Amino acid sequence: MESVEYDNFLHYSSRLLMADVLGDVYVEFSKLKSPNSQFMFTRALLREHKMLIDTLDFNVEYDKPTVSTIIRHTGNEFFKAKQYAKAADMYTKCLVGSDSNSESYALALANRSAAYLHMCQFELCLRDARWAMGSKYPSKMAYKLYERAGHAERFLGLVERAIQSYAECLTRLDESDMSAEDKSKYRIVIEKSAKDCEQVLAEHKRKTKSPRPDELVGGRNEHIPALSAFVELRMSENMGRGVFATRDINPGDVVAIDEPYICGPISDNVEVCHYNGCLKLDMALYPCQKCLLVYYCNKDCMNKANEDGHYLECPIMCFIKSTPGISRINELAMKWFLKDYLKMGLKKYCSLVDNFSKSKIDPQTRGFDETGQYKSDNFLTAYSLDSKENKLSIDVLFFFNCIAVDMLHYLMLSGLQIPECYIGTVGASLVHIIIVLDLNCRKLNIDAPTISFQGKRQLTLTIALTLYPTISLFNHSCDPNIERSGELSDRKRVMKAIQPIPKGTQLFATYGIIFKGHDKKSRQDLCNKGFNFKCYCQPCIKNWPTCHYIPNRLSTLNILNPSMADIVSSECKKFVEFKKSAKLEDYCQHLNYLYSFIKLLFNNVKRPFELYEDCLEMIRIGHTISSNEIYFSDT
Numbered sequence: 117m118e119s120v121e122y123d124n125f126l127h128y129s130s131r132l133l134m135a136d137v138l139g140d141v142y143v144e145f146s147k148l149k150s151p152n153s154q155f156m157f158t159r160a161l162l163r164e165h166k167m168l169i170d171t172l173d174f175n176v177e178y179d180k181p182t183v184s185t186i187i188r189h190t191g192n193e194f195f196k197a198k199q200y201a202k203a204a205d206m207y208t209k210c211l212v213g214s215d216s217n218s219e220s221y222a223l224a225l226a227n228r229s230a231a232y233l234h235m236c237q238f239e240l241c242l243r244d245a246r247w248a249m250g251s252k253y254p255s256k257m258a259y260k261l262y263e264r265a266g267h268a269e270r271f272l273g274l275v276e277r278a279i280q281s282y283a284e285c286l287t288r289l290d291e292s293d294m295s296a297e298d299k300s301k302y303r304i305v306i307e308k309s310a311k312d313c314e315q316v317l318a319e320h321k322r323k324t325k326s327p328r329p330d331e332l333v334g335g336r337n338e339h340i341p342a343l344s345a346f347v348e349l350r351m352s353e354n355m356g357r358g359v360f361a362t363r364d365i366n367p368g369d370v371v372a373i374d375e376p377y378i379c380g381p382i383s384d385n386v387e388v389c390h391y392n393g394c395l396k397l398d399m400a401l402y403p404c405q406k407c408l409l410v411y412y413c414n415k416d417c418m419n420k421a422n423e424d425g426h427y428l429e430c431p432i433m434c435f436i437k438s439t440p441g442i443s444r445i446n447e448l449a450m451k452w453f454l455k456d457y458l459k460m461g462l463k464k465y466c467s468l469v470d471n472f473s474k475s476k477i478d479p480q481t482r483g484f485d486e487t488g489q490y491k492s493d494n495f496l497t498a499y500s501l502d503s504k505e506n507k508l509s510i511d512v513l514f515f516f517n518c519i520a521v522d523m524l525h526y527l528m529l530s531g532l533q534i535p536e537c538y539i540g541t542v543g544a545s546l547v548h549i550i551i552v553l554d555l556n557c558r559k560l561n562i563d564a565p566t567i568s569f570q571g572k573r574q575l576t577l578t579i580a581l582t583l584y585p586t587i588s589l590f591n592h593s594c595d596p597n598i599e600r601s602g603e604l605s606d607r608k609r610v611m612k613a614i615q616p617i618p619k620g621t622q623l624f625a626t627y628g629i630i631f632k633g634h635d636k637k638s639r640q641d642l643c644n645k646g647f648n649f650k651c652y653c654q655p656c657i658k659n660w661p662t663c664h665y666i667p668n669r670l671s672t673l674n675i676l677n678p679s680m681a682d683i684v685s686s687e688c689k690k691f692v693e694f695k696k697s698a699k700l701e702d703y704c705q706h707l708n709y710l711y712s713f714i715k716l717l718f719n720n721v722k723r724p725f726e727l728y729e730d731c732l733e734m735i736r737i738g739h740t741i742s743s744n745e746i747y748f749s750d751t
């Protein structure tokens with residue numbers, strides 16, 4: 117049966133099935149004990165059955181300059197007649213037929229950005245203007261692009277950027293062949309636009325204050341620096357390792373601040389900087405001018421990504437994107453592999469991954485270095501994350517090997533040279549990386565910030581796939597007591613307690629599902645299919661009811677401490693009143709009240725209890741809102 121998790125799961129096996137060898141292949145493959153031999157076997161097989169491409173050439177016929185110029189001029193006619201949508205269509209046609217490295221392409225992009233500006237499609241306008249800036253656009257006209265970008269940014273509320281674009285426009289004006297008189301008139305107009313933006317910015321700064329930076333409760337943990345000093349790693353029954361409190365932890369306490377080992381965008385539709393060290397959400401990023409498939413927020417990120425290996429990945433991006441499996445995971449695997457392989461060099465890389473695969477892994481100390489430290493920026497820490505390789509079925513393991521064979525083949529066609537004797541080791545490491553990512557990073561997405569402050573509140577979007585090695589130490593519960601908080605735009609992930617966590621108990625995150633909204637069966641299905649484990653959290657063990665059936669009244673059945681009944685009852689009444697009057701944005705200002713109420717219920721009322729769950733929800737919302745800029749209203 118096809119594994120529904122992965123795209124095109126039958127891509128390799130169906131061809132082997134047609135050649136009537138699939139059964140034998142699985143038998144042979146399962147006899148092989150080492151990951152290196154499994155990889156080499158798969159590689160030989162795909163070669164034998166001619167399933168690997170010979171060349172990276174597309175044979176696309178680009179650029180018939182006369183045709184694209186005619187189309188662009190037709191677009192210009194529509195533009196002059198103020199038929200901007202038709203003009204934009206013509207420019208798009210021109211782009212499709214042009215080589216991205218030609219002036220014709222750059223002119224069509226620039227013209228389309230002008231059409232989009234008139235259509236009030238500011239994001240599209242900005243994107244085209246930025247793309248044109250990085251292309252073969254004539255430098256004497258470049259000032260126009262910066263002016264247009266400035267206008268679009270201003271309309272989008274990105275006034276700080278608009279000020280920079282206007283400044284660049286004035287600098288580029290010197291290169292234009294405008295008359296001195298026209299230049300000075302033009303300059304006055306642009307300076308006025310920049311001044312307007314400065315006023316808006318000053319007003320915005322007056323009305324906002326930045327949140328205080330988050331700090332780990334109790335300081336850094338001695339052995340796991342991304343965790344608080346008030347926790348430790350312990351083996352737990354049914355769940356392997358887990359993070360436990362060594363002191364009472366209160367709601368609001370910061371328990372982890374982690375950075376991703378590797379990260380990348382989750383879709384082509386969200387504009388997030390592709391550089392692993394950045395991940396900034398932005399509008400209209402600068403594309404890599406060669407592949408046009410990855411984007412960066414500035415030239416610095418573009419250069420750093422190149423050093424990390426984009427130059428090898430660039431000619432094969434479109435192949436990687438169409439590889440079966442989960443294409444974003446494949447892209448991330450490629451990025452991870454290249455970053456470390458190029459940094460360490462062939463020999464060091466191979467010796468590390470070889471030693472890892474031969475060593476017997478202690479489940480408790482896995483990922484710690486020789487000095488007893490567990491660090492999120494250490495290759496072996498990330499590489500040794502839970503992979504459940506031995507639990508994978510043969511067809512899935514074979515499938516991952518096929519993907520890795522394809523990926524390594526593309527890389528070698530792209531210029532990566534690996535001596536034959538190292539291919540097994542390198543290939544097996546790619547398989548391992550894909551499996552680690554597949555298990556650990558899917559549900560750890562980061563959210564989007566407010567990119568424009570005209571819209572006032574933040575929008576929450578899933579923008580990236582990320583692998584946080586330390587946060588991956590937290591086990592899952594359908595009733596999590598910690599959750600992501602902190603500056604939403606930051607690649608740094610801050611985890612805060614959302615419930616009281618008494619000394620000696622475990623800290624739990626959620627892998628994407630909580631008990632209130634889903635019954636036990638669907639939760640177990642998700643844990644099983646998505647992460648390959650049976651969930652042993654309290655709501656699953658005790659089969660807690662979903663939201664409609666959660667008790668909503670205090671009674672002798674749920675009051676744990678009868679001597680507190682009156683106090684609890686009166687506090688519950690107050691909370692119900694608070695709930696009625698408070699708006700979403702008030703929650704963050706009343707977090708201390710919410711913390712004290714949840715603590716009172718935690719100690720005195722049996723879970724689940726409706727008001728507890730409501731208070732928990734308010735804390736979660738409060739944490740998200742308080743982590744962003746706080747707005748003062750003039751009214």
Ligand SMILES: C[S@@+](CC[C@H](N)C(=O)[O-])C[C@H]1O[C@@H](n2cnc3c(N)ncnc32)[C@H](O)[C@@H]1O
Pocket residue numbers: 354355356357358479502556588589590591592593647648649650651652653
């Ligand atoms: C990201 S890791 C968490 C850390 C892991 N326990 C370790 O030893 O490093 C995820 C794995 O932890 C275990 N796990 C996490 N939450 C669990 C739960 N609620 N019930 C059972 N096992 C769980 C599963 O084996 C799962 O594949």
